[in-house]
Amino acid sequence: MQAVVFDRYGDIEVLQYREVEQPTIKPDELLVQVRASSVNPVDWKIRQGHLQLLSGFNFPRIVGSDISGVVVQVGQDVTRFQPGDEVYTFLNPLNGGACAQYCAVPESTAAIKPQNVTHAEAAAIPIAGLTALQALRDLGEIQAGKKVLINGASGGVGIFAVQIAKAMKAEVTGVCSAKNLNFVQSLGADIVLDYAEVDFTQQIQKYDIILDAVGKKNFADCENVLQTEGVYISTLPSFENLAPMFLSLFMSGKKAKLIVANANPSDLGSLRELIESGEVEPIVDRTYSLEEVAAAHAYSETGRAVGKIAISIEKVSSQ
Template sequence: MKAVTISRYGSTEVLEYSEIEKPQITPNQLLVKIQATSVNPVDWKIRQGQIQLLSGFNFPIVLGCDLSGVVLEVGEKVENFEPGDEIYTFINPLVGGAYAEYIAIPANTAALKPKNITHSQAAAIPVAGLTAFQALLDLGQIRPGQKVLINGASGGVGTFAVQIAKAMKTEVIGVCSSKNITLVESLGADRVIDYNQIDFTKESEQYEIIFDAVGKETFSSCENVLKPEGIYISTLPTVENLPSTLITLFMPGKKSKLVLAQPNPRDLISIRELIEDELVKPIIDRTYKLGEIAEAHAYSEMGRAVGKIVISNEETSLVD
């Protein structure tokens, strides 16, 4: 099967579009024909070798974690899926494997994809959508009527966070650049702050939840604009945020938390319901083919993507 592999760490030049062996499934797995995947920053951080102590040196490595596709084979112990089911999920980025035509995945990490969107749209959801969902609902304990600020509101995670927070009937304030204000407003934000004009951490407004979807702030920088029981949530375990997360865990009052999304079928189902109810939609910046992965990585590394970057295989046949 075709896949994108790396045999060493480095620039986009190390990405190889090559032929590798098709995976075999175990009794608890699904063999999935991947119709689409997406680019997450963790993919090119692994490729660059930024986290090689975790990703290791067992080359070749197949990158990619988001996926949407069609079940071709079902393990003998799997009861809730059958061939032909259209599913979506993500796999551990350190394991990878989604930049390929086929993948074997644990059945207990997947869910049926939303019926009203394409595979390309569905592949934009898992990592970013689950990060936003689990940050706001599990860590933030979001409730109707709260005031929620989303920093990085036009990004992959942020676009989902704005919509999910609005679906939860909260007052949503988005922070982004001026060129993306209209988009964030269209997603339901009640107010949008241009970070080039206003520093929200210096304003008098206070929030129950601040979700830093791009990891640009810290708990200490946001503490003054959190309400007395407010929660700051970041996507990045920085040296500034790790101590505050540990300290506030054991103290009353304001909290600092870190989100690390997990491929939870229950949450994938909840997001599917939000999408099928047309309360949430994936925002796609650009779509590439699998053989164009170098261009997709280069664009992602620029940090200018609005929403998600998708890699589509939808034109390929479901038959070998």
């Protein structure tokens, strides 16, 4: 099968489009013909070697995490799926494997894809959508009427966070660049702030939840604009947030938390319901082919993408 792999950590030049061996599945896995993937910042950070203490040195490695595709084979212990099912989920980013014509997927992490979106749109959902959902619902304990601020509201996680928060009837403030203010407002944000003109950490307004979807503000920056029992949630681990996150485990009051998305069929099902109902829409900025993954990584690294970057993988005639 064709895949995009790298044999060492480095810049986009290490990415190679080449023939590799098709995966074999375990009894509890699905063999999925991948129809689309997407690019998340974690994908190129791993490729660059920033997480090599966790990702190790097992090469070659196929890049990518998000997948949407069609089940072509099921392991003997699989009970929820059959060949022909359209599924979506994400693979462990530390291992990768998504930017390929086929991948092995644990049954325990997969779900039926939303029926009203394309594979490219579905592949834009898993990591970003689950990060937003689990951050707001599980860590932030979002409720109707709560004041929520999304920093990085036009990015991959941000677009889902704004829409999910509105679906949960919260009052949403989105922070983004000037050129994306109208776009974020179109997603449902009640208030939009241009980060170059307004520093939300210096405002009088206080928030119940601050989701920093771009890792640009730490807990100390945001503490003064959190409500007494407010929650700051970051998508990126940082040294500055380690102490407050640790203290949050034991102390009441304002809390700092880190979101690490978990792929599970229940939450993917919740996202599917939101998408099929029209309350949440995946936004794809650009779509690249499998051969163009290096260019997709380069675009993601600019930080200018509005929504997600999709990778479309042509249907293959045989395994």
